[in-house]
Amino acid sequence: MKMKDTYNTIAFPSEETLFKEKSSKFFGYAFPIESENEVKPVIEVLKKKHPHAVHYCYAYQIGTETIQYRANDDGEPSNTAGTPIYGQIQSFGLTNVLIIVVRIYGGIKLGVGGLISAYKTSAQITLESCEIIEKTIDVHFQISFDYKNMNKVMRIIKEKKLDIVNQEMEINEETNLPIGRFVIKTRKKNAEMVFDTFNSLFEIDIKKL
Template sequence: MEKDTYKTLAAPGEETLFKEKNSKFFGYAYPVNSEDEVKAVLEELRKQHNQARHWCYAWQLGTEHIQYRANDDGEPNNSAGMPIYGQIQSFDVTNVLVVVVRYFGGVKLGVGGLISAYRTSAQMALEASEIIEKTIDVHFTLQFGYQNMNKVMRVIKEKNLDIVSQKMEMDCEIVVATRKNNAPTVLEALQNLYEIEVKTS
């Protein structure tokens, strides 16, 4: 069976601080679900650390179709964003943003020193976060007449499905979720119900 779980952060981690030759590196890790969330977090951190020199970061989104970005924010090429992204990969987490804010301390670290400092800071930020495992879910939208409510509810209970949302009017619509590996058997059970329309989303 293919893997249908992934690891992510339960909540934003604690701020961490790494010092190297008078430079200060503040590390942050956040759970994120979209690029808009990434932008909002970065804006907040730029306000919070408006005296800093660099706000370097990496993020990864998705479980099956992975998107990621690594940004050096003015540091030498691949000396900041990629070492941060490397830590996201080594912790095997996704839907996560790691930001390292640098205050320059007057002493140049060189590219090797920067890579090491950003890597360490990202590692500390992820270690200061609670990492949890979640299932990759498949959603089904069920549309049916009110008279079929009991049938639908019985399958939801039997198959232990999560109800994501429901609209109960003359016609009912319920969105349910199940982990990916259970989806084929759940779909079959739902399709066996008479007078119920099932869409996979």
């Protein structure tokens, strides 16, 4: 079985979209996010942008192997807003994305079916306006080595086309010699091979983060 090490998400925040239903307005927004902490500040901004709105409904999904998601109706009847919005995230096969639909009530009730349809359509229009991109699921390793082995380490990093996420040099207190500490990342499907390559080298320590 081929290992899946990619996922789809949106490249940038969407433009504002507008869907109208029986004089209610549904403004749709999509944002790429990496953590739950990003959700609240975005909603606060939209509350300032639409102070007369009555509902700020949203759904998000975060993660690749461990999935975290939430659907919020924000005062609409249960499962008429957040769930249909989340359904569109699933339908488009996305993760690390937040969709918010802001409703400005127009005086005519839509009923349960009407609400579900309106929130679903708004989320769909919003995602259709986004650029959807494929990203790789990456594994991070920390490599520690004596400075004299720097060339050996760099050669493997170049050969295997690895990304250096962080690098630092410090002095080993016991030997008074410089040591290097790199954080590198590689695609999940290459992780075992990268680990084995460094692990087989004398005087180089590697551990998965």
